[in-house]
Amino acid sequence: MKFLWNLAKKNLSRSRIRTSISIIAIAFAIFAVVFARGLISGVLESFFENHIHYKAGHIRIIDDEYKLKERLMSLNYTLDGFNGEGYSEMSEKIRSVEGVEQVVPRLKFGAMVSLEDELVGMMGWGIDPAEEIIFVGIDKNITEGRMVQEGNKEVVMGAGLLKKIGREVGEKVTILYSTPFGSFKGSTFQIVGKYQSDIQGLNDKLFFLPLGQAQRILEMPGEVTELLLITSDHDKAASVLPGLNELFSREDESGKYLMQLWNRDYDLIELFDFAVKMYNSIYVFIIILACFVLVNTLIMIVNERTREIGMMSALGLKGREILYLFTMEGAIIGILGSAVGTVMGGIITRVFSIVGIDYSAAFEGVDSTVWLMSPIYYTVFSLENLAFCFTLGVVIVTIACIIPARKAAKLEPTEALRQI
Amino acid sequence: MSLLELNKVKKIYQQGKIEIPALRGVDLNVEAGEFTTIFGPSGSGKTTLLNMIGCLDTPTEGEIRLNDKKVSDLSRKELAMTRRYNIGFVFQSYNLIPVLTAYENVEFAIRLTDHTSESQMKEKVLKILEEVGLKGLESRRPNELSGGEKQRVAIARALVKKPKLILADEPTANLDSENAAGVVDIMRKMNKELNTTFIFSTHDPMVMKYANRYINLKDGMISADERRV
Amino acid sequence: MFSFKLGLKNLTRQKRRNILIILVIAFAFSSYLLMDSLMNGMEEMSFDNIKNYDTGNIQVVHPEYWEDREELLLENLIYLNQDMEESIKNTDGLLGVSSELRFKANLNNGIDEVAVRGVGISIEQYNQVFATQNYVVEGSMFAPGESKAVIGVSLAELMDLKVNDYITLLVRTKEDTFNTIDIEIAGLVRAPNPMINNGIVFVPLDVARQALNVGNAVSMITLKTVSGDEDTLTKELTDSFKNKNLDLKAYSWKESASSVIALSAAKKGGIGAILSVVLLIGMLGIINNVILSALERTEEIGMMKALGMREWEIVFVFMVEATGIGILGGLAGCLLGYAGVSALVKYGFSIAYIGGDGSAYGIPILDRIYGAWNYPAFSFLFILGIIIAVLSSILPSYWAAKKDPVKAIYHR
Structure with a gap:
């Protein structure tokens, strides 16, 4: 031949x-x-x-009903851990499932800033700064000032948002929000950083604050709206599902939690x-x-x-x-x-x-x-x-x-x- | 004045580093109306000589005069025009265009030269086809014709524009003896009727005898040149 | 002329070879036409969505309001007076006139709250300009004089609302004090425009005016015209406002559609890129065919030269042949495209099986996309096909015609 x-x-x-x-x-x-x-x-x-990074993690755990109400940024369908023991114990247990490398908690809520003649709507994320830095590298997008630190009453705001409300890094801002119990409140925070990602929509709307602060002002200790699980490889995220299912069937009696795989449970x-x-x-x-x-x-x-x-x-x-x-x-x-x-x-x-x-x-x-x-x-x-x-x-x-x-x-x- | 004069024509082909002499100095005069055969074994330079005469190729040395014009002085365009109006070619392998009918193959040649009316053109084409004995076969395509018939179409194609000179390179090589004789007969007839000058090469002694001038080519030189009456 | 005929006859010599390249061109053209038709169909639908549910054909507003129109502020409103009404009434070619008051509101169902756009309308006027009433899926539009609201189905689903439920709209008045509108739902709509379905609450104009404390002001006047008349009427209206010294301007719906136009231009760029890749392959195919033919016909080329044909005449014969491929390819492509586009225009293309509801993502389309005719594209492609064939055949034809006649006749 x-x-x-x-x-x-x-x-x-x-x-x-x-x-x-x-x-x-x-x-x-x-x-x-x-x-x-x-x-x-x-x-x-x-x-x-x-x-x-901004939505799904590799696997996202939410309350089953939250899926429908997400757009409302409702705080009535949160994660409060297995049988109400709090999210951090839950994270701990999830972390022990084989294949899960990181658990990132987020508490997303709607908020406003009142200007003279109008209310500016915003999206607030209570985050764990350390976890976010590992996961998103969020600190790299901070163009001015620094990242928030756990325990402090401080926020990082999107560049577009800062412009819209006419504030600078270093100034204070009073944020208006409703607690899950329906009371309308306000809290004042120090702006410590300016955030600029390549997603314009986030720059114009988003601010971060430490998760503990968010839980405190919203009167929801131990609760988050979602947990994002990170595995070693997003293409193999599905392989940790059996372990998770096993954990959830053992620990969770209510069965109210929903696991969403990043590439399967989203229409887009x-x-x-x-x-x-x-x-x-x-x-x-x-x-x-x-x-x-x-x-x-x-x-x-x-x-x-x-x-x-x-x-x-x-x-x-x-x-x-x-x-x-x-x-x-x-x-x-x-x-x-x-x-x-x-x-x-x-x-x-x-x-x-x-x-x-x-x-x-x-x-x-x-x-x-x-x-x-x-x-x-x-x-x-x-x-x-x-x-x-x-x-x-x-x-x-x-x-x-x-x-x-x-x-x-x-x-x-x-x-x-x-x-x- | 001769129709064609060759003066010490040499042709050397360069093949890589080797020089291959095809013609080593040919002197030749051809008068109008002659029916000349160039005889010689293959490799003796017959084709090269005909190409040179037909303005398809240029000599390495020496001079060719056609109609008293020096061929080497002519531009590419003038060479093409000389071929178009003064010279007809007949090839060993006919070289007809397969998608055209016999009629159209002949018409093709006259379209290049004759710009008279359509009806006159048609008349000329039909007449020449009749003269070479192809009446009734005008609308056949080359693949529907026999070898002899194809060569007759090729001759008609060369003749139709009434050139002064027709060059035929081994026109009978692909034909059996009966067809070969037929083709040479027609060439001879045309030579007599239209006083067209013919130069054709062959290595077939049978065909040779029709010629009134006989040139023997050997190793790129003329070894014999006889006229018969 | 004879050379032309010869070129055409040569086309039939290697039928299969030429047909393959004709197929390449035909495929490129027909798929471009199909995609172009779909794009235009989508674009037209998007335009219809803007015209028929949001802006009308023409919007009349204060120039300052126009700048910040997305903000829905209660500033720079229009206080209707006789001059304005006359200007509008005296304009020929208006099929409907509707006044709207747009405002920011928070819709509350007792548990959750969501930001929506409130639109105060006078129902009879509104129905003259917009097509929303045809898409009421439950209940009905509110009757004139009735104090009820209409919302989109997606919004209703989100907030667990049904017809006859009461909703509360939290609004801020012109003086920045909070006020509420408590109102019963009269009907649910599912319009092709996702914005209507997701985030709009229609209430009667007088209810909105009262709650917002704006007197007899409106945010804008929307006008319906015969489509195509927008530009002239917009100009006419703006001139007439200027003559009467009114601080008003008319805007065609096209100015609201710029993002749709930009997006579809980007998509068209994408399919244009695919077309050009395939066409380049077609060009290579034509070049290849000319070269193959020339290789096959070297003896013929030699014979033509011996007959005294000039180089350009031989080039011409080859180019006619190649151009024939371009014409046939273009023709076949246009015919196939014609058939495909006809089907698309008639039956549409279901996007349901793609999975996911596009409307949730701001794609203003529901389940079926229909194609649209774009006749200039056909003639453009046909001419393009010929140009491409001519261009790509020039070089190889010269290559063929340049061959040394001696070598050509005796095949090297």
């Missing part, structure tokens, strides 16, 4: 221009696919990261899943189209060498060997084209993984608190992507080559020799 491979290689240099065009076509298709996949996984990764993710599937079929189609170019060339090669094929069968080459010879010729073009395309795609995804593509114009006016979208996308440069695209190219091209190669293999020797 080795000599057939060598012959295939030599045959390709018979008409270099024809071979190069086919290589270019395949390379171009693979290049486009590498880039598109890199960009889309960049968009997805950016979205998933925000989704995990399904939408993305659908889009990704659609894109995958587009990739395959683009490569198939590029194969048309190669198939044309191969059909011509077969026609041109009809006599040669006759001679080979006369020499005793089996149909399968002729099939192999011609398939190899196409496959070499596929390998070369895919390699060129992969390298070029690798370069461009690498460049855009550093430079980024700015989409802010397109997202103007879209509610970014809902989409959790950053306006600048970075393509993902990953060897997995390159390997996938290379393999996809070689496999599809090789399969496509079988069609003309079969034609060659099926020729009758006498007929093949007779033709000019």
Whole structure:
């Protein structure tokens, strides 16, 4: 078989221009696919990261009814631990489940600041600063001042929010809110930091305060609205579910808690899943189209060498060997084209993984608190992507080559020799 | 003044580092109306000589004069125009366009030269096809014609524009002897009727005898040049 | 002319080869047309959602109010007077006129509270301009004079509300004091515009005016026109306000749709990119076909040269052939696209199976997207196909025509 491979290689240099065009076509298709996949996984990764950081964790534990009332930022459906023992004991027990690396508590509530002529609505998050720094790296987004510290009466506010209420870091702010018991109250906090993430919606609405302070002012000690569980790998988050279920069935008598997996229990993710599937079929189609170019060339090669094929069968080459010879010729073009395309795609995804593509114009006016979208996308440069695209190219091209190669293999020797 | 004059024409092909001399100095005069055959074994330079005469190729050394014009002085455009108006080619492998009918293949040549009315053009094409004996086969495509018929279409194509000179490179090589004789007969007939000059190469002694001038080419040189009456 | 015919006949020589490339082009075109049609359909629906449920065709407001219109402040309101009414009445081509008072409110069901947009309307006027009444799924719109409210189904679900339940709207008056509107729900709507479903409470105009203590003020006057007339009427109205020295301006719905337009431009960029990738492959295919044909026909090219054909004449023959591929591909693509778009326009495309309710995410579409006709796209693509074919055939045709005649005739 080795000599057939060598012959295939030599045959390709018979008409270099024809071979190069086919290589270019395949390379171009693979290049486009590498880039598109890199960009889309960049968009997805950016979205998933925000989704995990600001909403879902890897697994989110909430009160079953909270799911429906989340939009209201209701404080009537909270986590108060197993049988009311408090969230921190619950976190402790959850942490002991195998695979859970971190448990991040959050207490989300609605609040307002009263200005002279209007009330500015805000979203308050009571957080555990240490856990958030590990999980989100929230401190990196603080552009001025510092992170809140547990125990102090202080807040960090989004840059847009500060602008809206006309305050600076270092000043005080009085925050208005309702407790779960319906009483309307106000508390004054020191603004110690300014927060700026790439999600405009959060910058305009969000402030943080230490969880203990939030529980104190809202009169809900030991309660949070949600616990975010972090595992070692978000793609394998589902693997800790059995352990959690076991823990919950043992500890929790009420059965009121709900575990939400980050990629399964949110409608928006399904939408993305659908889009990704659609894109995958587009990739395959683009490569198939590029194969048309190669198939044309191969059909011509077969026609041109009809006599040669006759001679080979006369020499005793089996149909399968002729099939192999011609398939190899196409496959070499596929390998070369895919390699060129992969390298070029690798370069461009690498460049855009550093430079980024700015989409802010397109997202103007879209509610970014809902989409959790950053306006600048970075393509993902990953060897997995390159390997996938290379393999996809070689496999599809090789399969496509079988069609003309079969034609060659099926020729009758006498007929093949007779033709000019 | 001769129609064609060759003066010490040499042609050397460069193949990599090796120089292959195809013609080593050919002197030749051809008068209008001659029916000349160039005879010689393969590799003797027949094709090279015909290409040179037909303005398809240029000599390495020496001079070719066609119609008293130096071929080497002509621009690419003038060369194309010379081929278009003055020279007809007939090839060993016919070189007909497979998607065109016999009629259209002939029409193709006249379209390049003749800009008279459609009806006159049609008349000319039909007449020449009739003269080469293809009446009734005008609408056949090359793959529906026999080898002899194909070569007759090729001759009609060369003749239809009434060139001064027709060059035929081994026109009978792919034909059996009966068809070969037929094709040469037609060439001879056209030569007589239209006074068209023919130069054709062959290695078939049977075909040779029709010619009124016989040139033997050997190793790129003329070894014999005889005229018969 | 003869060369042209020859080029066309040559097209039939390697049918399968040419058909494959025609398919590539046809596929690129038809899928572009389909996606373009869907995009336009979505865009049109989004526009309808803005026009039919939010802004009407034209909004008349104070210029200062317009700047901060999202804030729903009770400043820069319009106090209707004769001059204004005359200006509007004297404008031809208005199909409906409705006054609205928009305000911020907190909807309370006794347990939870949610921020909503309150809209005070006079029901008869409102129904002339907007289509909301057609989407009442439970109960009915309130009758004129009736002191009842209409809310969206999603909002009702969120707050556990049913028809005939009482709700409390917590509002702040113009003087910044708190006030409440206690009102019974008359009906629930499920309009294609998700904003209506999620966060709007309609109340009678007089109820709102009283609660907010704004006298006979309104935030805006919305107008319905024949679509297409907006721009001229907007200008006419603004001029007429200026003549009467009124501090009012008319705004077409298009100014509220800029974000939709920006978003769909981005999406169109995306499908444009896919189209160009496929078209580039098509170009390579055409180049390849010309080269393959030239390789196959070297002897023929040599013969043509021997016949005295000039290079550009040979180029022409090859280009006609390649252009034929472009035309056929474009034609096939447009035909396929025509069939597909017809189906999309007629039957629509169900997005239900994609999973998830798009309306929750600000996508103003419900379960089915219908395509829209975009005839210029067809002619644009057809011409594009020809241009691409011509462009991509020039170089390889020259390559073919440049071949040395001697080598060509004797096949190297």
